[in-house]
Amino acid sequence: MANRRPSERRGSSRRSSTAQFESRRPSIDPSRLVPMDKVSHIGGSDDFNVVFVGAGNIMFGSDEGPWNHSFRFEHKLGPRLKVVALIDPAIERATAVLQKKCDSFVVSAYQGTRVFKTLDDFVRNMNPRDKPRAIIVGTPPMYRGSLKPGRDLELQILQHFPGVAMFIEKPIATGPEDEIHEGFKIAKMISDSHTVCSVGYMLRYLKAVQMMKQIIDENNLTVMSTIARYACAYESIAKPDWWDKSKSAGPVIEQGTHFCDLSRYFGGEVDIDSVHAHSLEWDENAGRLSKIAVDESKIAPENRIPRVTSAVWKYDNGAVGNFTHIVALQGHNYSCEFEVYADGYSLKLVNPYVQPVLYVRKPGDDNETTIRFADDDPFFSEVSNLIDVIEDIEEDPEASQILSSYEDAVRTYELTWAIRKATERSRVARLKTIPEAVTE
Template identity: 25%
Template sequence: MVRIAVVGTGWQGQGHLSTMKNMPEIEVVGVCELNKETLLKAVNKFAVKGYTSYVDMLEESKPEGVVICTPPEVREFLVREAAERGIHCFIEKPPAKSLEMAQKVEDILARTGVINSVGFMYRYSPAVAYLKELIKGRRITLVRSAMLDGLALRPNWPRWFFNKEISGGPVFDQAIHIFDLSRYLLGEMERVTGYQDNLVVPKGEDFTVEDSFNLSMKYQNGILQNHTHTWSYPDVFTQIEFISDQLHLVLDLVNGSVTGKVEGEPISFQSDENALYQRELAAFAKAIEEKNPSFVLSTYKDSIQSLDVALKASDALELSTKNLVK
């Protein structure tokens, strides 16, 4: 059993705590949160010892790994304090707010040699693994992806999601998953252009993000991709479509399926997508237990490339607004 501590008890932190509670291979030995009221709720809910001091938690609970679910701007201190004690680090996305910040964290991880993982859970999907093997050695020319959600339509959703300075908006909260998975399957991106708008939810003092955007991306290998994203859709829809003269496949990340045709032959694959968070945490725990980082599918060093795409996308959307003809 691997001893794990958690820092940050917001939505994602509590989600991981709920997941690990039902994982026999993990023992949660401590949780850290600066907000005492929030901490008390987590302590009572998950029956775990709570700390308001991160260093005290690391020293007293003696975890083998730490799950970091805090805003990205405070990651450097948290990673350094853990890694220099030989404690392995699972870091939620986005890995950082800038490439400079990310490189500082990567330098710590490289110097200390601890196992590290970033929370890009789609890489652990059985449907993704199936698709990755299916497209190996086959030509892909065009990709169409879409992630449609209704966060902006939910009156009780936490308002900080809609503060671009804090959340980064849909690019950093959600679309970065598509960028990461697309890189994982197709290779590195070369260029990103795009447009944004707020046709459903206008921008205001408490809503500074775009509610919808569209991106065009070109890969170094020539593949072209169009990505459509919105927070103003009254349902949930996440798909990536792969097109060429050799195949036409649809990866549905909500239903965990792959459908379509490869060289004229019909394809149909279905998996259980409800366990992705468990799969990524199980891989992290197994990597620690067996001292084998190869179980981790998304290292921090690799995640910096996905961050770079998100930063390019964000810059492209801002540029499109400035270039609008009045």
């Protein structure tokens, strides 16, 4: 037992036979990540049936961010795209967004779309010709990632549509910590069924990120440290559930998950037992915010989110990871940076969500090289690669790859939960030493 890796000593029973991930994860030649406006839609004359599960912002866009999966599918598939069903319990919302599509130039993709409240409703009323080739899941994470009825969307898809490709938004769940093992079971079911499945960690598809991977691989580097910082503009977050840990699971699990995932993408597997973290909470003097867009007094004190979370851990190869999530900025723009260090090299990614900039320092030069990526669209790249894998159109198997499998996404979810639990443990320990701690 002593010769086994730290992550294996934690309990290998929950890890599948394919779980020996290394830091050299699947990557794509950055030159192949072409902007959406430089790509023609995929060829062919047969219809490509798709089911959209969820009629919210992630699927159809909003003013709050660049997400809009339907737009990317329309561009990738062109007239081949046929959205056979839109599934959302909010029928009026689904009908409204569908009408907008039918009133636009992409009407051919939506003129036959039917709206259903549940996946079961669609299955009961599905015509054989409407069998989907891909099911795109953009529902809130509380409805998936579990084996419990009502929160087992992946299992429903596997049961009703065996072999049909899936795209699942991140995080894979926001359920209680003791259900993480259910996520690993779902991952094994997906893997065992040979179902194509991609999870929406789109930052892996950034051209800058793939250039970082290319530098590491070409120079045979071993990552020594990853440092991630995510500072959100809390003033523009008006969704009450986001501020309630009982609903969103907290900002690290719901929002910071992207940077925890990037950390694992470069650093490799995390020794979960090594995770230590501290938080600045809402009831501490430094945690009082002046421009919260919701009435936080309506949220139970124990469910209010931390203002700062800072975590450190060891990777299985000995490298060190660090992540800080901050709820402090006002206005609209976030401030996010991600750094990777290896012998002689520093790679720093700045502003990955909007206008990514990569700063590279190499041996023999104390100055950094600045590389800007003004026209990159990782949302399109993840959709494009998923469809290419489904279509199996590339002769080169390295050309199109899914960079985040379901099992990989569960491991990121596990890390974010470990960070939250570590902050809760450190808070309890600190309060024991400060009986006069400030309360509301």
